[in-house]
Amino acid sequence: MKNNKAYIIAFCGVCIAMNIVLGIITSALGIPLYLDTLGTVLTAALIGPLPGVIVGSLSNIITGFMYSVSDIPFFLVNAAVGLIVGLAAKKWKFTLPTALILGLVLSVVCPVIGTPIGILVYGGLNGSWSDVLVVALQQTGHSIFAASFIRNIGSNLIDKVGTCVIGWAILKALPMRFKDNFVHQKVAQ
Template sequence: MYFGPGYGAAVGALSNIITGIIFNPKDIPFFIVSVAVGLIVGFIAKKFKFNLVTAIVTGLLLSVVCPLIGTPIGIWVYEGLTGTGTDFLFIWLQKVGNSIFISSFIAKITSNFLDKIGSCVLVWSLIKSMPRQFTKDKLFSEGL
């Protein structure tokens, strides 16, 4: 967010690729989600003052976009399961007749609301607490 969409996309991609190599190569395809996050947050931060409202709206947007991109990857790599508590919701949704995509998407979006909104608000709060000489006036002045 602080340096723009290009840097955000690069950091997101490299983070997923490096941790995928170190821990689990099956996680590497999810780098596409991290690239999207970097681009979206970077463009929003360039276009709007990153205040609390912008942070919440950005989190809401990411809560929908990330599962839209990640669900097909998760189905391809892990057959829709995540290895988390949301798998119970995924299995239940499938048992009551939903498709694998709908079941996986709903399970992911529910956890993403808390995760993405919380992350964006945390970033806003960290940036807001930074000393003035370390913030970019264009992005953070008056809007904090």
């Protein structure tokens, strides 16, 4: 049943909903593990980079229309997650070491993309307790970019490594008969 479009569309829809719901829940709880790219990681690792980019982008665009249009530009961050994870999973198996390395890579790439967006949209502050760090770093002479980037690296390190490891565990736990419905999966058995 490889390449079953109905399975692919349904899985992508579930992953978009997962990104949105997990982002809302973790934001409400105020924990540093946002998990708002978990659906993107699952899609990209199981189906490929283009579906990963689409799921990531739509997640942020839908959330932006639901809550704040100013959040829409952050779709670029989620799209980058889909592209990077999808390309890596296409080349190598999505094993625990691969997930850890991808989490580390994403913890730098995502702030590189997201920090300028955050500065343009929100002035570099995100309304969380971590704004104290940004303000403190600015008072010691750091630019708003440097202060915001340092904060973002810290939170993304926890989030992206955690998200990739959780994604790997979920994909590993899925039965092979389920994974057989998808085009491209080099998920460790």
